[in-house]
Amino acid sequence: MRERGISVVFVQYGTGDDSVLLQYLAQSPAWSLFYFDHAACVFTRTGSEREFGAGKARARVPWNNPDVVWQYARKVADEVAGIDKYAWGRAMGTMGNFLMVCGKTEAAERLFNEAVAVNPRISEAWMNLGVIERNRGHLDRALSLVNQLLARNPYYYQARLMRAEIEAARGDVDTAVAEVEGVLWRVPHSAQGWFVRAQLAARQGDREKAIRCLQRVIAERADDPSVYWFLARLLAGQGRTGEAAQAYEDCLRLWVGSPEKKEQIQGELQKLRDSKPRP
Numbered sequence: 001m002r003e004r005g006i007s008v009v010f011v012q013y014g015t016g017d018d019s020v021l022l023q024y025l026a027q028s029p030a031w032s033l034f035y036f037d038h039a040a041c042v043f044t045r046t047g048s049e050r051e052f053g054a055g056k057a058r059a060r061v062p063w064n065n066p067d068v069v070w071q072y073a074r075k076v077a078d079e080v081a082g083i084d085k086y087a088w089g090r091a092m093g094t095m096g097n098f099l100m101v102c103g104k105t106e107a108a109e110r111l112f113n114e115a116v117a118v119n120p121r122i123s124e125a126w127m128n129l130g131v132i133e134r135n136r137g138h139l140d141r142a143l144s145l146v147n148q149l150l151a152r153n154p155y156y157y158q159a160r161l162m163r164a165e166i167e168a169a170r171g172d173v174d175t176a177v178a179e180v181e182g183v184l185w186r187v188p189h190s191a192q193g194w195f196v197r198a199q200l201a202a203r204q205g206d207r208e209k210a211i212r213c214l215q216r217v218i219a220e221r222a223d224d225p226s227v228y229w230f231l232a233r234l235l236a237g238q239g240r241t242g243e244a245a246q247a248y249e250d251c252l253r254l255w256v257g258s259p260e261k262k263e264q265i266q267g268e269l270q271k272l273r274d275s276k277p278r279p
Contacts (some may be wrong), residue, residue: 007045019101024256026102038091089119123153157183161196185265191220225254
């Protein structure tokens, strides 16, 4: 984008692949959110708004204020869905997804709660509420939300995977493994499923199994730097330094997170290279 002088980015919400770009745009001081709704968002390079007639477009939404975002999101949902409660809840949930990906968890949580209050069939809103509670360390609350979701939608496999993660965190790894294996039997191309299975294998001390699962994750979806970082550490622990170095390099190539974490990854790679026997 720098090389081509891009100053405006329009993203229509689609697959999970959007998250890498959205996280970068949301975290970068070079970009500012100009507009978002239930279907798409617009980011502008800081200071470039005049280049595309921003004065005639809608004013920016102050997404750092959860109250203002909530009121704005309700207005958008009213405009696009009217009295259709399912469509209204979906609109709120989609905007909540966008905010959550961009790190605006407090604002996103309020939209998810609103969505399920209006229509409890909005599965993704239940799921994200569970994720928020899990990330806070509130495992009982997260499990309750996941179970409420599965009672309504037993085929929502992401919820089963998170339930497995919670079971493992409580020490019941065997039950967690059985849950994940059941998901993978039904959805064998689930990158998320293979990633959770890798985590469980590593927890059981089976590094080779964990490595094979991570390689399957990469085969299904190869845009997550944390997968390569996890793989690099496992390979290094097995003495497979050449493969580990390549995994570290792939991680750094895709990295969009904090500079501090990037420096840590670079340090691990350099340590690996320094420990490699010279011919």
